[in-house]
Amino acid sequence: MRFPINQDVAGERERELDEYYREQRQILKAKAEEEARKILDQAKREAEELRKKAEEEIRRLREKAVREGREEGYQVALREAQEEAEKLREEARSVLRQAEEARKQTIRDMEAEIIKLALAIAERVIHQQVRVAEDTVLAVAREAISKVVDSETLIIYANPEDAALLQENLAELTDKQRIYVIGDEGISRGGCRIESDNGDVIATVEAQMEEIKKVLLGRESS
Structure with a gap:
């Protein structure tokens, strides 16, 4: 059987840890969310650049077809442009998906660090109490x-x-x-x-x- 060392002592220790734990959790979580926001912002910028690139490619190919003066050439160029645009849009979506996963992983990593920190603090508190109160x-x-x-x-x-x-x-x-x-x-x-x-x-x-x-x-x- 396993029992806490002492219910009163355990309760006191938990109260001591709880306030510090909550404070550190908020600090680290805020850092994680800030890091995640930066990741998403960067991903959105990259996606916007890809969108502009796709639009520019469509415009360029259309102009090329017009210059060549051939309807068939225009249609071919248009299809190529649309395919290229879809490819770039998919790349943009992929960037955003990866950024979202990176954001979630960043927060998960921070939560794990919070638990490790709280356990380290708890261990120090327990050993300190033992040293101070030898009985x-x-x-x-x-x-x-x-x-x-x-x-x-x-x-x-x-x-x-x-x-x-x-x-x-x-x-x-x-x-x-x-x-x-x-x-x-x-x-x-x-x-x-x-x-x-x-x-x-x-x-x-x-x-x-x-x-x-x-x-x-x-x-x-x-």
Whole structure:
């Protein structure tokens, strides 16, 4: 089972991130839309140039046919001009389609950057909180233990720097189960993993990051 490190802590972190996330999202999205607008403007200019070129080609071929003084030549020249004009118009449409796709891709790329930025900020906030409040692991462990049911024995794995604090405060964690604490350098400070008779409870910083990631991805898809 996976649970956020602590519901109160998670809520506070999400509120701290939300305002910054929204601000950065607006800034980056505005940049993406500006870049996309430039792409479309350039495409429209190119399309207009192609249209003018097509009209000029029609005019030139018509004049050529008139100079030659032959109706047949005029009709041939007209067909050639129309074909050339249609070709140029299709090129113009293609330019606009490519520009629109480039605009959408630019915005998609920016959205991905926004999520990466928000996750990086979240990770810094979490680690900073752990450094400032060294007893964070106690709140985390209590929350995780509250999720365990029907288990007489618990084994808590925590970072060695947190394991000593947990060992010293076992009585504060619970009076319902026997608890053993084991240091595990693979677990970041501030989090823990609990083994019980009914499975594991994951309450690590990494699990918290996954929760935040789900929130951000869910927000993007809404």
